[in-house]
Amino acid sequence: MTNKIIEFIPSSEEVGLVVPAPKPAKNYIPDWYKAIPVANQLKNPSLDESGALDNATLKMCMPFSDSLTSGYIQETPYDIVIKRQEDGSPYYWYVTQPQIISCRTKVSTYISEEYYQAEFTWLAPWIIKTPPGWSCIITHPFNRQDLPFTTMTGIIDTDKFHHSPFGATPFNIKASFTGVIPAGTPMYQIIPFERSKWESQIKPFNADVNRKKFHILKRKLSGVYMDNMWTKKHYK
Numbered sequence: 001m002t003n004k005i006i007e008f009i010p011s012s013e014e015v016g017l018v019v020p021a022p023k024p025a026k027n028y029i030p031d032w033y034k035a036i037p038v039a040n041q042l043k044n045p046s047l048d049e050s051g052a053l054d055n056a057t058l059k060m061c062m063p064f065s066d067s068l069t070s071g072y073i074q075e076t077p078y079d080i081v082i083k084r085q086e087d088g089s090p091y092y093w094y095v096t097q098p099q100i101i102s103c104r105t106k107v108s109t110y111i112s113e114e115y116y117q118a119e120f121t122w123l124a125p126w127i128i129k130t131p132p133g134w135s136c137i138i139t140h141p142f143n144r145q146d147l148p149f150t151t152m153t154g155i156i157d158t159d160k161f162h163h164s165p166f167g168a169t170p171f172n173i174k175a176s177f178t179g180v181i182p183a184g185t186p187m188y189q190i191i192p193f194e195r196s197k198w199e200s201q202i203k204p205f206n207a208d209v210n211r212k213k214f215h216i217l218k219r220k221l222s223g224v225y226m227d228n229m230w231t232k233k234h235y236k
Contacts, residue, residue: 115172
């Protein structure tokens, strides 16, 4: 199978010189995830009343791991300071260029009280170009509730739209946050996907098929999904 190529193009000469290009998401594994222990269920199994393992940790969940390591991450190129003004509105500043953050004075979408009532936007420094038939999901870094902001989600047909300026991605900053968003913080995650036509079907429940699949999943204490069903994803 031929590898697909995603291209990242600087939106200006300055961006190309000073703003890091998007990198594979596997380079941005958060420290809190790294600190989660891997329980060895085979050497020290612990079962609950139903017979299921109760000492498994999040490290054993491949779907969760895939969410952190799939696609690419655009990071902040410098520190961004967030302050609360006397009227409760946010104020931001940074000490260098290029501009990658702005704030819209008119809010165009619902913002919950958890966030400052201001619509911030990431100004995409790098343009994304994908092969024909491929688009990109631009979204908040998966499962990163630890970040002091939430980036909104959008889908761009990056095989056709790859121009400068590339666009602005809205995000909301938590109202409880004041301080520094450090350089190198993940701004958004980029997930390329192939556009296809889909149809849905409703199928009846099959007890025999379900019983066989359940047996396969439970025949070993751990690792069945990773060993038999999981497919390694490649992003370079």
